[in-house]
Amino acid sequence: RVCRQWYSVLHDPYLYQHIVLKDIEFKQLLLSMKKLIHISPFIKSITMDGCYSDFIRRTIVSVPFSNSSCDAPPLYTHIRNLEADRRRQEYKKHNYNLHQTFSNYFSQLMALKGSTITSLCIINCRLDFELTELFCIIICAGYKLTSLYYENNDDQGIESPQLLQTLVMSTPNMRHFCGRHAGMNDVVLGTISRRWLSLETLTLYNLGKEGSSEGDSRNTLANISHQAFLELLCQCKELKSLELYDLACITNRDLALYNKEIERLKSKSKTRFRPYPEKEAERRPGGSVCQLRVTKYNSTPLSIPGFHDLLRLFPNLVRLEYVTNFNTFYNQFEGVTLELFEAEKASVDCLMKSKSLIYEGRWYEPMTAEQYLTAGLLRSLGAY
Numbered sequence: 527r528v529c530r531q532w533y534s535v536l537h538d539p540y541l542y543q544h545i546v547l548k549d550i551e552f553k554q555l556l557l558s559m560k561k562l563i564h565i566s567p568f569i570k571s572i573t574m575d576g577c578y579s580d581f582i583r584r585t586i587v588s589v590p591f592s593n594s595s596c597d598a599p600p601l602y603t604h605i606r607n608l609e610a611d612r613r614r615q616e617y618k619k620h621n622y623n624l625h626q627t628f629s630n631y632f633s634q635l636m637a638l639k640g641s642t643i644t645s646l647c648i649i650n651c652r653l654d655f656e657l658t659e660l661f662c663i664i665i666c667a668g669y670k671l672t673s674l675y676y677e678n679n680d681d682q683g684i685e686s687p688q689l690l691q692t693l694v695m696s697t698p699n700m701r702h703f704c705g706r707h708a709g710m711n712d713v714v715l716g717t718i719s720r721r722w723l724s725l726e727t728l729t730l731y732n733l734g735k736e737g738s739s740e741g742d743s744r745n746t747l748a749n750i751s752h753q754a755f756l757e758l759l760c761q762c763k764e765l766k767s768l769e770l771y772d773l774a775c776i777t778n779r780d781l782a783l784y785n786k787e788i789e790r791l792k793s794k795s796k797t798r799f800r801p802y803p804e805k806e807a808e809r810r811p812g813g814s815v816c817q818l819r820v821t822k823y824n825s826t827p828l829s830i831p832g833f834h835d836l837l838r839l840f841p842n843l844v845r846l847e848y849v850t851n852f853n854t855f856y857n858q859f860e861g862v863t864l865e866l867f868e869a870e871k872a873s874v875d876c877l878m879k880s881k882s883l884i885y886e887g888r889w890y891e892p893m894t895a896e897q898y899l900t901a902g903l904l905r906s907l908g909a910y
Contacts, residue, residue, distance in 0.1 A: 537565050538567075540567070541567065542565060542567035543568060543570045545573065546573045547574045548577075549576040551578060551580055552577065555653075556624060556628060559632065563635060566638055568642050569643050571643065572645070574649070575651070576650045578652045579653055579654070581624075582605060583652065585604070586602050586603065587602065587604075587616050589603050606680065610656050613654065613657060617657070625654065629658045632658070632663055633663045633666075633667070636666075641669070642670070643668065644699075645671070646664065646671060647674075648676050648677075648679060649675060649676070651680075652679070653679075654681075655681060662689075664693060669699075671697045671699065672699050672700060672701045674702070674704070675704045676707075677705045677706065682707070683705050683708060683731075685707075685708040685709050686709050687709040687711050688709075689709065690709040691713060695721060698721060701726045702727040703718075703725065704729045704769070705731075706731035708731070710732075710750065711750065712751050712753075715757075716754055719758045719762060723763070724764050725762045725764060726767065727765075727766065728758075728767075728769070730769065730771065731772070732825065750773055750775055752784065755784075756784055756788075765815055766816050767815070768817070770818070770819070770820050771821045772825045776820060776828070777826045777832065778826075778831050778832035781832050781836055784812075813840075815840045815843065816845070817845045819846075819848075820847070820848050820849070821849040823851070824894075824896050824897070824900070827850050827858060828848070830874065830877065845884040845885075847886045848887050848889075850888070850891065851893065852867050853893050853897045853900075855867055857897065
């Protein structure tokens with residue numbers, strides 16, 4: 527119990543404008559959200575960082591064999607390794623309905639005071655958001671959002687291209703969009719180029735899967751084309767920070783094509799007479815980018831010519847981060863040895879020292895799960 531004055535202070539709706547929910551168990555998270563709904567504050571930003579579920583963390587379920595007459599002992603796996611429909615069945619079997627409660631509370635939070643939230647950050651959480659209505663709620667009530675960070679939540683982000691495109695169209699004021707979403711493709715990127723002209727921060731992620739059938743909804747998720755990427759650079763003139771995660775359209779050849787096409791567009795624009803030249807037209811595509819991170823694990827890595835063209839494509843870079851490992855080169859090229867890999871790294875380091883930018887080269891990252899699978903396949907074919 528507190529005095530009336532303290533009670534009024536604690537329930538002041540203007541006190542809770544920037545909400546941070548960090549390292550909270552799922553049940554406690556829901557209680558905190560319920561309390562916020564009761565206070566009904568003017569929320570400007572919500573951050574969920576490191577939230578987890580004890581039930582999801584410790585639950586192991588049996589996996590039956592396809593042959594019911596098999597006498598082998600049952601296999602067990604963690605519940606997060608199952609498909610979404612099977613996980614939903616297991617949650618229902620254990621009377622675990624916190625995902626529905628989360629969707630209900632989150633919907634009410636997003637709608638408070640006519641939806642005043644402009645920033646939403648959900649990172650490092652292990653809550654199985656795929657079984658919630660999180661992104662549908664953002665689409666319906668997040669039209670004022672200018673920042674959306676969704677990273678490292680033990681899932682593929684938004685896997686549906688249609689859902690991701692709808693989110694882009696429903697948030698016209700977006701400036702910062704970070705996170706690896708498996709639904710990113712040419713159509714979605716084209717919508718971003720047309721809708722988010724004031725975009726400043728963007729993460730592009732390549733799922734790296736080819737659809738196996740015509741009816742597979744993922745058959746358009748394989749690669750972002752160089753045409754779509756070039757359109758992004760030409761349209762989003764305010765882009766300052768860019769993360770390119772395993773994009774197949776970032777290779778030596780593609781980077782050279784980008785520069786060639788930009789020069790062609792530049793010379794074409796000079797042929798037209800303009801009595802009052804526009805400053806927007808003089809800005810080179812890619813010239814606004816000052817921070818760039820390129821990750822290469824499963825796509826073709828860059829070599830010295832590619833880095834030269836990369837610096838030419840983004841001439842005003844202040845910081846460049848390049849992430850890869852030896853297995854990337856080994857899986858993509860024949861006859862690559864550790865000595866050649868070290869020589870390539872030394873050449874790139876020497877080039878970056880001659881430039882006035884901050885360069886962080888992370889060439890010794892551990893193998894990813896996809897690289898282990900590729901190595902196993904190559905070993906079975908006798909390539910190793």
